[in-house]
Amino acid sequence: MEEELDAVDQSSFTEELLRAEALHLYELTQSGVVREVHFRVDRRAAVLVLEVADIEEAQRVVSELPLVRAGLIRFDVIGLAPYPGFGRLFAEAPPRAPSP
Numbered sequence: 001m002e003e004e005l006d007a008v009d010q011s012s013f014t015e016e017l018l019r020a021e022a023l024h025l026y027e028l029t030q031s032g033v034v035r036e037v038h039f040r041v042d043r044r045a046a047v048l049v050l051e052v053a054d055i056e057e058a059q060r061v062v063s064e065l066p067l068v069r070a071g072l073i074r075f076d077v078i079g080l081a082p083y084p085g086f087g088r089l090f091a092e093a094p095p096r097a098p099s100p
Contacts (some may be wrong), residue, residue, distance in 0.1 A: 012072055020066040033061060048075070055079050 003013040025048075028034040036049035052058045055077055062068055 012070070013067075017066055017070060017072075023064055028061065046073075 002036050024035060025034060029037070032051055034048055034049075034098060038047045039045070048062070050058050050061060052061060058077045058079075062077065065073075067073045068075065
């Protein structure tokens, strides 16, 4: 999921609110809900990787973040699935046709 900052008055991001955001993210990380937190280098946006059951739970989690509750940021929630390709490396090779 990716957070986007619109043209919001930067003075709205008070030290108290930013500290509350950091604390909330820390608690989510410690509980295993947030797996990764990153900032994009190409624009002002954060990316969170969550370990949740479904999109609805992800939306609930991010809706409880202090900056989201204050209306200062929003997230686009994107569902991901595991990459299955590594199984091809360990699967048995299909039987070969007999040589003539």
